[in-house]
Amino acid sequence: TPISLAQFCRQLVEEVQLTTSTHTIVFCAHNQCPNGCLDQQLLRHILTNLLTNAIKYSPESSLVQFDLICESQKVIFRIQDQGIGIPANEQPELFNSFFRASNVGSISGTGLGLSIVKKAVDLHGGQIEVESRLGEGTTFTVKLPYSGCRLSDKDKLVSLHPSTTATAPLLN
């Protein structure tokens, strides 16, 4: 069954928040979204990876801010952390398979998450951008165009019907 995009994101935040007691994810849906559809599996994959990275690469007790902004033609997801950041000269390599930045220290990982996220975003006809300062934090912005809804895809889709709670920030 289709659900609102804000509600979908809120549920995802609740799931990821359950995996950590040391970080707080703050979700904010800024405005109402027009009708449209997005693939729930792909969206879940993209957002879970970005939220998990934000937690993994930032210190205990820090905040992860997750913003949902709807424009007339596209949806914008912004995930911002107060973590270790990514060295500027290494940022062009970020979406390459097995890339891990030089400042990860003892934080473990395979370096595959973001390369797969990039493929999922491309499949959606979207864009992903990063803005990061070493030792200050990182912001990932994902922009996805609305796609048409096909009835046969019903189970895969997130409806973008306006949510009545669209402006209420959720504190976990």
Ligand code: ATP
């Ligand atoms: P995994 O495959 O388990 O996700 P990973 O987290 O190392 O492992 P990616 O998610 O692809 O792999 O990220 C690649 C690299 O980019 C990371 O190793 C890290 O150096 C850097 N990185 C990704 N997200 C962040 C972030 N939010 N803050 C700082 N560095 C990050």
Ligand code: MG
């Ligand atoms: Mg990762």
